[in-house]
Amino acid sequence: MIAPDDLICLKAIALLGGLSGAVSVSSQSLAQELSISPQTASRRLISLENAHMISRTMGGDGQYVTITAAGEENMRAEYAAYRRIFETHDRHYLLEGELISGLGEGRYYISVEGYASQFSEKLGITPYPGTFNVKLSPTSIETRRKLDAMEWTEIDGFTDHDRTFGGARALKCSIGGYACAIIIPGRTHYPEDIIELISAERLRDVLGTDDGAAVIIEVTR
Amino acid sequence: MIAPDDLICLKAIALLGGLSGAVSVSSQSLAQELSISPQTASRRLISLENAHMISRTMGGDGQYVTITAAGEENMRAEYAAYRRIFETHDRHYLLEGELISGLGEGRYYISVEGYASQFSEKLGITPYPGTFNVKLSPTSIETRRKLDAMEWTEIDGFTDHDRTFGGARALKCSIGGYACAIIIPGRTHYPEDIIELISAERLRDVLGTDDGAAVIIEVTR
DNA sequence: ATTACTAAAAGACGAGTAA
DNA sequence: TTTACTCGTCTTTTAGTAA
Numbered sequence A, B: 001m002i003a004p005d006d007l008i009c010l011k012a013i014a015l016l017g018g019l020s021g022a023v024s025v026s027s028q029s030l031a032q033e034l035s036i037s038p039q040t041a042s043r044r045l046i047s048l049e050n051a052h053m054i055s056r057t058m059g060g061d062g063q064y065v066t067i068t069a070a071g072e073e074n075m076r077a078e079y080a081a082y083r084r085i086f087e088t089h090d091r092h093y094l095l096e097g098e099l100i101s102g103l104g105e106g107r108y109y110i111s112v113e114g115y116a117s118q119f120s121e122k123l124g125i126t127p128y129p130g131t132f133n134v135k136l137s138p139t140s141i142e143t144r145r146k147l148d149a150m151e152w153t154e155i156d157g158f159t160d161h162d163r164t165f166g167g168a169r170a171l172k173c174s175i176g177g178y179a180c181a182i183i184i185p186g187r188t189h190y191p192e193d194i195i196e197l198i199s200a201e202r203l204r205d206v207l208g209t210d211d212g213a214a215v216i217i218e219v220t221r
Numbered sequence C: 001a002t003t004a005c006t007a008a009a010a011g012a013c014g015a016g017t018a019a
Numbered sequence D: 001t002t003t004a005c006t007c008g009t010c011t012t013t014t015a016g017t018a019a
Helices: A004-015 A027-034 A038-050 A069-088 A105-111 A113-123 A138-147 A203-207 B004-015 B027-034 B038-050 B069-088 B105-111 B113-123 B138-147 B203-207
Strands: A023-025 A054-059 A062-067 A092-100 A132-136 A153-155 A158-160 A163-165 A168-175 A178-185 A194-198 A214-220 B023-025 B054-059 B062-067 B092-100 B132-136 B153-155 B158-160 B163-165 B168-175 B178-185 B194-199 B214-220
Touching: A004 A027, A004 A038, A004 A062, A004 A069, A004 B004, A004 B069, A027 A038, A038 A054, A054 B138, A062 A069, A062 B138, A069 B004, A069 B069, A069 B138, A092 A138, A092 A194, A105 A113, A105 A194, A113 A153, A113 A158, A113 A168, A132 A138, A138 B054, A138 B062, A138 B069, A168 A194, A178 A203, B004 B027, B004 B038, B004 B062, B004 B069, B027 B038, B038 B054, B062 B069, B092 B138, B092 B194, B105 B113, B105 B194, B113 B153, B113 B158, B113 B168, B132 B138, B168 B194, B178 B203, B194 B203
Parallel strands: none
Antiparallel strands: A023 A062, A054 A062, A092 A132, A092 A214, A132 A194, A153 A168, A158 A163, A168 A178, A168 A214, A178 A194, B023 B062, B054 B062, B092 B132, B092 B214, B132 B194, B153 B168, B158 B163, B168 B178, B168 B214, B178 B194
């Protein structure tokens, strides 16, 4: 295994073009690039050479460095790791929390025709009149924040009988394979550790869960 | 900037799925993964947490770790760097060396009809009867080795007038924008610091170079 | 089993220096 | 200017230990 410090140094050389051919490098230029002292940069180059990751030819004012096949292999392994990270885990999130009771407000809002019709049209879910509330575990709150980067379905606000109903956003997901959707009210500053879900049937019945039960919400795509 | 050691640790967590949600990790499991002591692994986690790269919830037997948005940003930056490395520098090589005189053997072989016709057909180069020999700089020898992974054009061996002519392989390239090709005899153990090139015209004339002159060979694609 | 502290050992760092 | 050595210092590591 290559030391992390050496790896970063090798990466810097690769970025300069060290994979394509000889690259002009000096201890000082490398040092600046990596925010280390020229002495340490020199040591890194020596270390990489000893590990057969690079090949060097010294010149009067600097040196020419090329990344060897072994060095390239290391770089490719890193590249492959990052591709694995972002190509398989990307856009697939798991939120973990526990089922809690809501304030009953959800039930009211979902029954309002102006919302229900949009859920049906835009999400394909004709919602059971009630919400399934999950209190997220502390680490899942971090994951929840990442969901903001996904494509949410806009639920428009409207006015009905002189009452104004605000907009919201929704994100399809599933619990135990059963389709549902996260609903987040538009403007209101909702507590970020609580998630409100809607679904075609009463989720408590479908899943057979009660208050305090552990719940895992899957968001894909 | 994140320390190289922490970065590697963060990468390991990402590989376990830390970007998608909470991941069960213990100092010991991480230690094994990274070939460090559990104490150091513990310190890395603390360090990453202090840098707001991960979020943790402690359990009796281990801990649940999630990579935060800031941590993900760091991972993406790394990923982007590696993509830059392999998507722009991939399959584009520069060999540097100096022009030397050959033994005159090249001139003979190239004149042999069995070879000349293949150069013309397979490479699109009707060669000037003579080779352009380059002695590679030490660092370029490393780059030359990488060329072995590219797609070479096979030049078949044949028999003519009871004489056997061996096969060879060729790789199109250019010098100063002028098209030529590297020729490497098949079986013979050719010195690896010397490259023999053919071209439609006499390269020494086209380039106006003489023995000892620095030459840069570009191999693309 | 865990985490994370303390303290001794190991290792890395950068200033100075020579070539 | 370079590279790379030595040397003193400081950081990091790991073993041991407690919770």
